[in-house]
Amino acid sequence: MEKEITIYDIARELDLSPTTVSRALNDHPAVNHKTKQRISEAATQMGYRSNMFASNLRKQRTNTIGLIVPRLDSPFHSSVIAGMEKVANEEGYNLIISQSLETMQKEKANANAMFNSRVDGLLVSLSFETENLDHFESFISKGIPVIFYDRVADHKDCTSIVIDNLQAAYKATSHLIEQGCTNIVHITGNLKRNVYADRLKGYKYALVDHDLPFTDSNVIISQMTEEAGKEAAQQILRMDPLPDGIFVSNDLCAVSCIKALKKAGVSIPKDIAVIGFNNDAISRVIEPNLTTVNYPSQEMGEVALKVLLVQMNGTGERIPGNTIHLRSELIIRESSLRSKASTKKKAVIL
Amino acid sequence: MEKEITIYDIARELDLSPTTVSRALNDHPAVNHKTKQRISEAATQMGYRSNMFASNLRKQRTNTIGLIVPRLDSPFHSSVIAGMEKVANEEGYNLIISQSLETMQKEKANANAMFNSRVDGLLVSLSFETENLDHFESFISKGIPVIFYDRVADHKDCTSIVIDNLQAAYKATSHLIEQGCTNIVHITGNLKRNVYADRLKGYKYALVDHDLPFTDSNVIISQMTEEAGKEAAQQILRMDPLPDGIFVSNDLCAVSCIKALKKAGVSIPKDIAVIGFNNDAISRVIEPNLTTVNYPSQEMGEVALKVLLVQMNGTGERIPGNTIHLRSELIIRESSLRSKASTKKKAVIL
DNA sequence: TAAATAATTGAAACCGATTTCATATATTTG
DNA sequence: CAAATATATGAAATCGGTTTCAATTATTTA
Incomplete structure (x- = not known):
């Protein structure tokens, strides 16, 4: 259980400031190429790993996407999730998953938990029981994109992904x-x-x-x-x-x-x-x-995640009331x- | 997109210190009952939500459990995951999930990602290809519990959950x-x-x-x-x-x-x-x-998560080389x- | 009633990265 | 060669809780 290495340790080691170390590790252009090299080498050599919490706290984003599904043990949803995980993994995002078990009450609770976990975006397939979308308003009013797929509902600020x-x-x-x-x-x-x-x-x-x-x-x-x-x-x-x-x-x-x-x-x-x-x-x-x-369940998962990423990293302008249709046969x-x-x-x- | 409320805002509002607010929200015994009441009311009224990153940063724990499965789109694994999610949800933990797609290389990459995400515990069902457990050593040497289920391997510091x-x-x-x-x-x-x-x-x-x-x-x-x-x-x-x-x-x-x-x-x-x-x-x-x-797939998921929680919150003493058997028929x-x-x-x- | 103890509260440091603003040096331009 | 610009680095504030240690007030004990 050795001590965790921080950018301060690296800075001290190389006689630099934490600022420069931070910049170097993020490939900031204003750092000399050679300095970057030295820092990056020291980092791996010392076993440094970035503290996402410090970073998230400062950057006010979490690199995390929330997913609420009715049930995890369904062939359809597992396949959708497999598609989502694939893209999330490739793009370096974490996926946190919860199930509503077809009740609105659990869906609400899960949405709140996701909100408190400060996910950067939310993917939802609605429960049988869900009557309204009030529990997603907190996301929307904060500009956190919410995307519905398969079991969707109309909301002027949310994209839906469905088949016809x-x-x-x-x-x-x-x-x-x-x-x-x-x-x-x-x-x-x-x-x-x-x-x-x-x-x-x-x-x-x-x-x-x-x-x-x-x-x-x-x-x-x-x-x-x-x-x-x-x-x-x-x-x-x-x-x-x-x-x-x-x-x-x-x-x-x-x-x-x-x-x-x-x-x-x-x-x-x-x-x-x-x-x-x-x-x-x-x-x-x-x-x-x-x-x-x-x-096309796996594809739906991939598309949902890609669209979400676009909205998360987008210039803020939402494609309002947009619905994406996938082909079925x-x-x-x-x-x-x-x-x-x-x-x-x-x-x-x- | 209103501003986020912090404990400082609540403290100012009630003319108290952030310390007391923090303690009250965590139900610390040293805070007067009435004060707690006032703070908790103000918090809900003002729409406060705790910033997990600040909290995690300070507490050095993440409330997050990592899961690596071979494939998400398998009836067996979906059912296990359903069981895990159920317990995690009840206990207030987040579950972040990734799939190895049966390759050791992806399993390694996922393990590293989980390590950098600083999960508090890790659940793993090994890929077909996995040859050794080196990629889990970083967890073990840091005292982060790793639990194998179904497709397990022997490791003196890890618990395994299997059927006979x-x-x-x-x-x-x-x-x-x-x-x-x-x-x-x-x-x-x-x-x-x-x-x-x-x-x-x-x-x-x-x-x-x-x-x-x-x-x-x-x-x-x-x-x-x-x-x-x-x-x-x-x-x-x-x-x-x-x-x-x-x-x-x-x-x-x-x-x-x-x-x-x-x-x-x-x-x-x-x-x-x-x-x-x-x-x-x-x-x-x-x-x-x-x-x-x-x-008993769902049960296996529930048991795996419960055992993990015990180890995470336990007094540090690991039950070494422990294997838990579930009944099959x-x-x-x-x-x-x-x-x-x-x-x-x-x-x-x- | 004085002394001892318990109950509350707060000031300030801390977790570790990011970012603004300033500064020092190097290079280019007139 | 002086002035202007580019390049590289750092000091310090910041994000929002948690925690240590100290201080104040209330209550109990002798």
């Missing part, structure tokens, strides 16, 4: 219709969240555009968990007539629903065609393989294929 | 033998890592204890990815005779292997019984459902069941 959920849902539903489905159920999450509200819209518009009726009773709102998928299946099995298509807002829920339906003797896709969302690994494991929407697999020919049919574009 | 991999593998292999398997393949990862080395041992000992021969050619070393599972299946299909059992060191790889085998016309478990490891969600999706080892599903009766048979315990 409406279009993705429209394509998925249209695909089911092309496969001959006329009675399609949609299983989705809390409509407070854009992702679910938009997918519901896309589902609805696709029905309307294909002259199919929209019924409230065909929309099942759930927690989108494995358990919820099973329950949704029970609910569907009680429907009369049985639907001939299901569009689910996430893969885990879709898969668990399929499992329950199969157990009840329903044939997928013959009796009911199913489409999921996200393209998680399980979508390639369930039989039949699940048609789903490919979500329908991946057609067996779970939705009821006619061989149809794959060649051109998809209807919104 | 040898026993788990022994049980899994024994189960296959009880099901009538006599020619069992083991697919596992880099033997530099304890988890894989120990599982290999458990596999080997189970064979020996049941008077079955052990052959090197029945052990396939791979990267344990989805792709690797497919390749392993090809290798297995070329074996003559075909094995009648496979024990795979992770579920993803097992599932992808099963998919490839099924495609080649092999019947699971009739022709080949399969067991995975981890109890990821996909193990309940593949058909037949995968027999696997339940890994074999979850028997269809992928390994070849005889109905056998489930009732008592498992052989090592």
